[in-house]
Amino acid sequence: xxxxxxxxxxxxxxxxxxxxxxxxxxxxxxxxxxxxxxxxxxxxxxxxxxxxxxxxxxxxxxxxxxxxxxxxxxxxxxxxxxxxxxxxxxxxxxxxxxxxxxxxxxxxxxxxxxxxxxxxxxxxxxxxxxxxxxxxxxxxxxxxxxxxxxxxxxxxxxxxxxxxxxxxxxxxxxxxxxxxxxxxxxxxxxxxxxxxxxxxxxxxxxxxxxxxxxxxxxxxxxxxxxxxxxxxxxxxxxxxxxxxxxxxxxxxxxxxxxxxxxxxxxxxxxxxxxxxxxxxxxxxxxxxxxxxxxxxxxxxxxxxxxxxxxxxxxxxxxxxxxxxxxxxxxxxxxxxxxxxxxxxxxxxxxxxxxxxxxxxxxxxxxxxxxxxxxxxxxxxxxxxxxxxxxxxxxxxxxxxxxxxxxxxxxxxxxxxxxxxxxxxxxxxxxxxxxxxxxxxxxx
Numbered sequence: 359x360x361x362x363x364x365x366x367x368x369x370x371x372x373x374x375x376x377x378x379x380x381x382x383x384x385x386x387x388x389x390x391x392x393x394x395x396x397x398x399x400x401x402x403x404x405x406x407x408x409x410x411x412x413x414x415x416x417x418x419x420x421x422x423x424x425x426x427x428x429x430x431x432x433x434x435x436x437x438x439x440x441x442x443x444x445x446x447x448x449x450x451x452x453x454x455x456x457x458x459x460x461x462x463x464x465x466x467x468x469x470x471x472x473x474x475x476x477x478x479x480x481x482x483x484x485x486x487x488x489x490x491x492x493x494x495x496x497x498x499x500x501x502x503x504x505x506x507x508x509x510x511x512x513x514x515x516x517x518x519x520x521x522x523x524x525x526x527x528x529x530x531x532x533x534x535x536x537x538x539x540x541x542x543x544x545x546x547x548x549x550x551x552x553x554x555x556x557x558x559x560x561x562x563x564x565x566x567x568x569x570x571x572x573x574x575x576x577x578x579x580x581x582x583x584x585x586x587x588x589x590x591x592x593x594x595x596x597x598x599x600x601x602x603x604x605x606x607x608x609x610x611x612x613x614x615x616x617x618x619x620x621x622x623x624x625x626x627x628x629x630x631x632x633x634x635x636x637x638x639x640x641x642x643x644x645x646x647x648x649x650x651x652x653x654x655x656x657x658x659x660x661x662x663x664x665x666x667x668x669x670x671x672x673x674x675x676x677x678x679x680x681x682x683x684x685x686x687x688x689x690x691x692x693x694x695x696x697x698x699x700x701x702x703x704x705x706x707x708x709x710x711x712x713x714x715x716x717x718x719x720x721x722x723x724x725x726x727x728x729x730x731x732x733x734x735x736x737x738x739x740x741x742x743x744x745x746x747x748x749x750x751x752x753x754x755x756x757x758x759x760x761x762x763x764x765x766x767x768x769x770x771x772x773x774x775x776x777x778x779x780x781x782x783x784x785x786x787x788x789x790x791x792x793x794x795x796x797x798x799x800x801x
Contacts, residue, residue, distance in 0.1 A: 387417065389704050393697075393712060394421050400715040401588060402773065403697060405670075405687030406434055408614035409705055410622055412680045417705070418615055422689055424583035426593045437569050437582045437611050438686035440671040441664025444610040445538045449486055449648025450624060451545055451560050453634040460548050470544050471515060476523045482544070484527045485537040486647035493521035494534035495603070508602045511543060531643030535607040538648070542606020553606060565623040570612040573601045582611065585668030588691035588774070590749035590761025596668035608666050617684035621661070621675045663694070670694050692773045715773075718764045725750045732787045732798035741789065741798060743779075752779060 397403035404422025408415065420432045455461040461482060467490075468477035476491060484490040495501065495517055518536050525532070542553050549556055554572040562570050569581075576582050576598055586593035601609040612620075623629055630638070638647045639660050652659035652674060661674035670687040672694055683701060685694070696713070703710035725745050733740045739755045746759075750770060753759035762770035762779060770779045780788040785800040 386705050386707065389710075389712075390417060390701065391419065393700050393704060394419050396712055396715070397692060397697065398422055401593070402690075402692035402715065403687060404432060404586065404593070404689035405438065405685060406432065406436065406614040407685045407701060408434070408618045408683075409701070410618035410682040413622055413626075415615060415618070423593075424581075424688070425578050426584070426586060426595070426689075428578070430578065432583060432688070433581075434615060435569065435581055435613060437580070437613055438671065438688055439573055439585065439608075439666050439669040440610050440612050440617070440673075440686060441604075441608045441666035441669060442535075442538075443612075443617065443662045443664040443671045443673050444604070444606065444608045445648045446624075446662045446673070447557065447561060447610060447620070447648075448538050448541055448545070448606040449638060450629050451556055452482065452486065452541055453630045453638055453647075454560055455545070455548055457631060457634060461544070467540070470547055471540065473515065474519050476527060480527045482541070483647075485541055487642055488531050488533050488537055488645050489528050489643055490534065490537055491523040491525040491527055491529065491532070492518060492534050492536045492540075493524055494536050495539065496535045502597075505599045505603050506597050508600045510602070514539060514603070514605075531645055533645070535604065538607035539605045542609075545606065553609070557610070561620070561629065565620055565628060567612070567616045567620060570610065570616045570620070573609050573611040583688045586689040587668050588689065588761065590751070590763075591747070593689055599667055604666065608664065612686065614684040614686045617671075617673045617686070618682035621673055621684075622680070622682045625660075625675055625677055625680075672698055674698070690774055693776045696773075696776070718766045720750075720764045720767050722748060724767055727784075728781055728787075730785075730800040732800050734796055734798040737796060737798070740801075741787065743787070752777075 394403070394407065398421035406418070406420040409417040418434045420434045420436060422432050424430045424432045424436045452461065456463065463481060463483040465482045466478055467474060467480040467485070471477055480490045480492070495514060498517070545556055546552055557572060561567065576584055578584070585596045587596055625635065627635070639649055639651065640646060641651055646660065649660050649662055652661055657676055657678055659674050659676045661672065664671040668689060670690045671685065673684045675682050683698070685697065687694070700710055722745070728743050728750060729745055731740055731742045742753045744751050744753070750762045751759040752762055752772070760772050760775070762772055764770050768781045771777065776791055778790040780790070782788055787798045789796045789798060
């Protein structure tokens with residue numbers, strides 16, 4: 359849900375499956391434990407991970423703290439906000455309404471919210487696939503300020519209605535949290551039950567999910583956890599989004615163990631029919647319906663990622679191998695996709711080297727010499743580099759500052775977004791991220 363302060367580029371995962379699950383159980387755990395221990399010791403990740411194969415939980419771990427200030431360690435039962443992974447759950451419940459003949463994919467949004475522009479031509483299917491053209495409430499420039507306070511249904515609807523459509527329904531795909539907020543409201547209207555009751559009746563009781571529910575104010579005493587961002591020198595507690603805001607788009611909390619159980623049940627026909635599932639995962643444009651395709655050579659995976667406050671999550675399922683992988687985090691100072699690559703590579707017995715988090719020592723005078731605002735012709739953002747205490751930071755236009763770790767005297771990294779910044783000569787900066795390789799000059 360939360361707008362991320364730096365662009366994340368998703369790497370393509372390439373791997374093959376090892377034939378013997380029994381051999382894996384005996385061999386992969388030490389290296390997997392080493393990966394999470396390394397991430398924890400270098401303040402790169404706080405959270406949990408779980409792997410399920412053919413309905414059997416084969417790995418589960420947790421590192422870091424549920425409450426940093428109180429030194430309360432996380433466990434595999436610690437409950438995290440899962441952000442947009444909630445959309446997969448919302449979509450599954452909408453498909454249940456299809457199966458009960460209480461709703462159709464072609465039902466118009468106007469049946470429920472005629473005040474919204476284009477509602478007479480936007481369908482349930484358009485919203486499921488992010489092809490409605492509806493403006494996303496999380497794109498509001500003041501979102502970070504007001505999202506920590508309760509919002510009523512009417513207030514959210516008014517916000518959406520006050521923005522013209524971004525495009526005509528079906529014209530293209532564009533991710534919008536408003537789609538799934540509205541789908542959550544529609545679920546409530548059709549069933550005459552709130553989202554939480556629907557979740558319990560339709561998902562968690564059916565699949566024995568004991569730690570999954572609609573979130574509220576974080577309660578450490580209930581085994582929930584706070585979320586954090588890395589400052590460069592320590593974890594800083596993040597603000598809490600009020601869960602009335604994300605609703606069906608991102609208001610659920612869960613554990614990694616519950617998530618792998620959920621997606622296994624989804625693909626085994628325990629939540630919706632196999633016919634409904636086939637339609638749910640079918641893409642049109644960029645997305646499926648509450649789930650994203652994840653292609654790999656001869657394997658096809660499906661899943662979703664999530665982000666809200668300082669929480670991050672990912673849930674992936676590979677039907678051919680009946681393999682489920684989930685991670686939930688309340689502190690991420692590394693690229694989540696890189697961790698997922700490591701987890702899958704280790705479990706599937708692919709070559710993988712543990713990451714090197716060693717840093718260089720750079721004098722304060724050298725760090726100070728890099729300060730300034732850098733820009734490049736044709737690039738829309740400027741990058742301000744500043745020394746904060748003994749930590750070099752960078753801040754793109756309109757975004758939050760992020761810390762840079764020194765790899766050498768001239769090269770720095772921000773692992774959470776896969777960013778590398780090199781200072782090749784005085785007054786120059788080379789920004790690298792994914793396929794971006796940009797030279798910027800100090801103004």
